[in-house]
């Protein structure tokens with residue numbers, strides 16, 4: 089039986105990494121066969137694309153080029169890592185996925201859903217996530233917690249207005265796909281957030 093694909097999404101600094109670490113420890117404890125991966129990245133070629141995308145020196149990159157590179161990294165990552173693991177019946181947990189392209193490139197950059205969905209059609213048609221955990225924390229709250237943006241990270245330099253649009257993107261996706269989306273209040277303690285995540289994933293038969 090094909091494994092399940094769970095993705096984690098949210099604004100930069102929403103607390104995703106902490107939750108992924110907690111989930112990793114939990115799955116190990118439970119003896120669940122799983123694979124952790126991330127986008128952009130998760131393989132040799134897609135990690136090389138990641139370096140181009142996130143490098144602060146590439147400020148002149150066009151929005152279209154950015155969207156296409158995320159989609160290219162995704163297709164390679166699906167081929168190298170996600171698809172084989174799912175075929176082996178493993179649970180795949182992915183730190184960001186196609187919804188990040190919709191929130192960042194379609195909504196925040198303003199490229200629109202039609203374009204972003206069309207270049208991600210391979211991922212969208214065959215490998216839509218079984219569940220998407222959205223850690224709901226606004227960029228204002230996230231920035232306060234993180235105490236400023238990383239000056240070397242091209243996307244984090246984009247500013248508050250951009251990140252507010254990213255948040256609005258995730259918010260509207262969560263409203264549009266309530267069955268797939270698990271919205272968790274990111275203002276809670278890490279332990280409380282994690283309890284909500286596990287409960288919701290169990291309810292969706294993903295754990």
Ligand code: TYD
Nearest residue numbers: 099100101127128158184185188189192243
């Ligand atoms: P990363 O340092 O992994 O950030 P985070 O820990 O917040 O996930 O960098 C990934 C960045 O790439 C992040 O700012 C979101 C962005 N991104 C897109 O703009 N589009 C995409 O399709 C994906 C997967 C990520």
